[in-house]
Amino acid sequence: MALPNTSVVAVGIEPPLLTGHALEPLTLPIEAPRDALEDLAIELHAGAVAILPAARLEPALRRLHVLQSALDGRSRIACCQTELSPLAAGVLVGLAASVAPYAPSAALLADALPALEQELLVAAVLPRVLRLRKPRPPLRARLRSLLPGARFLVSPEPEPIVAPVHWRHKPPILLEDAGDEIAVVHAGRVRGVGAPAQLLAEAFGGATVEEVQAPPGLASRWRVTQAIEAVAYPTDAEAMARRVLALPATPCPWCGEPHAALPCALCGHDRDRAIATKQVLGRPEADPSVSGFAPPTQAGRPAEVTLR
Numbered sequence: 001m002a003l004p005n006t007s008v009v010a011v012g013i014e015p016p017l018l019t020g021h022a023l024e025p026l027t028l029p030i031e032a033p034r035d036a037l038e039d040l041a042i043e044l045h046a047g048a049v050a051i052l053p054a055a056r057l058e059p060a061l062r063r064l065h066v067l068q069s070a071l072d073g074r075s076r077i078a079c080c081q082t083e084l085s086p087l088a089a090g091v092l093v094g095l096a097a098s099v100a101p102y103a104p105s106a107a108l109l110a111d112a113l114p115a116l117e118q119e120l121l122v123a124a125v126l127p128r129v130l131r132l133r134k135p136r137p138p139l140r141a142r143l144r145s146l147l148p149g150a151r152f153l154v155s156p157e158p159e160p161i162v163a164p165v166h167w168r169h170k171p172p173i174l175l176e177d178a179g180d181e182i183a184v185v186h187a188g189r190v191r192g193v194g195a196p197a198q199l200l201a202e203a204f205g206g207a208t209v210e211e212v213q214a215p216p217g218l219a220s221r222w223r224v225t226q227a228i229e230a231v232a233y234p235t236d237a238e239a240m241a242r243r244v245l246a247l248p249a250t251p252c253p254w255c256g257e258p259h260a261a262l263p264c265a266l267c268g269h270d271r272d273r274a275i276a277t278k279q280v281l282g283r284p285e286a287d288p289s290v291s292g293f294a295p296p297t298q299a300g301r302p303a304e305v306t307l308r
């Protein structure tokens with residue numbers, strides 16, 4: 001296994017242990033003590049991707065800024081946020097750490113995160129769906145929520161599913177045949193659901209199901225007081241890295257790092273906007289690969305944060 005030259009920093013996200021993914025991300029808890037932060041600054045590689053939960057963006061950003069001042073420009077950090085539910089976000093940061101050794105730059109790893117999110121299949125077992133927004137439950141399911149003992153299996157994407165779970169009903173099948181290419185982690189509790197592993201294994205096509213510690217805020221994310229969240233993920237790290245990194249990369253004209261999406265996740269440079277600006281200024285003859293925004297010398301440049 002290659003060693004990564006890009007670090008993944010999970011800010012306010014707790015990564016569970018995952019089958020097939022030995023590398024773990026660095027973690028920066030929002031309540032991290034000062035020396036933990038200093039240790040983290042030492043461990044960081046020259047390029048890093050920080051992943052922040054959209055639901056706790058403000059405190060996570062503040063923590064990241066403190067880390068950056070401790071770094072004093074030694075590492076450049078691409079800052080990305082994820083809308084995923086708490087356990088899924090934990091799986092995402094774990095998978096990102098697994099892709100890091102294969103990524104030519106931190107910018108390209110940041111650009112691969114949307115594809116990495118697509119590798120996950122998220123579901124939840126809920127006692128009621130009255131207040132659920134994503135997926136939006138049909139009226140029938142909302143009414144059923146009012147009955148005692150009601151349970152639902154829901155999945156927001158790719159196909160919104162809200163299905164009642166009952167001993168007489170089979171659970172909906174989210175995956176046909178998982179084989180050993182897919183594993184599932186689950187966390188949380190719902191009163192009356194004694195053996196979630198069995199229910200989830202059935203829904204996830206016979207995949208290996210493992211319980212992990214519940215991250216904070218799990219149930220409230222699903223707008224209930226009790227919830228079980230389950231996340232299916234691919235177990236072959238190398239094949240997954242190949243899939244998500246299959247992006248048309250070019251060196252950023254500003255910072256020189258290979259990247260695929262605009263603006264550059266590391267420095268915020270937007271090649272298209274720079275070209276458009278030049279055309280407005282009447283200098284269309286300029287070579288677009290040699291941008292008008294000349295980069296300053298590498299040394300002494302502070303770590304940039306580009307929030308995407």
Ligand SMILES: [Zn+2]
Nearest residue numbers: 252255264267
């Ligand atoms: Zn750049």
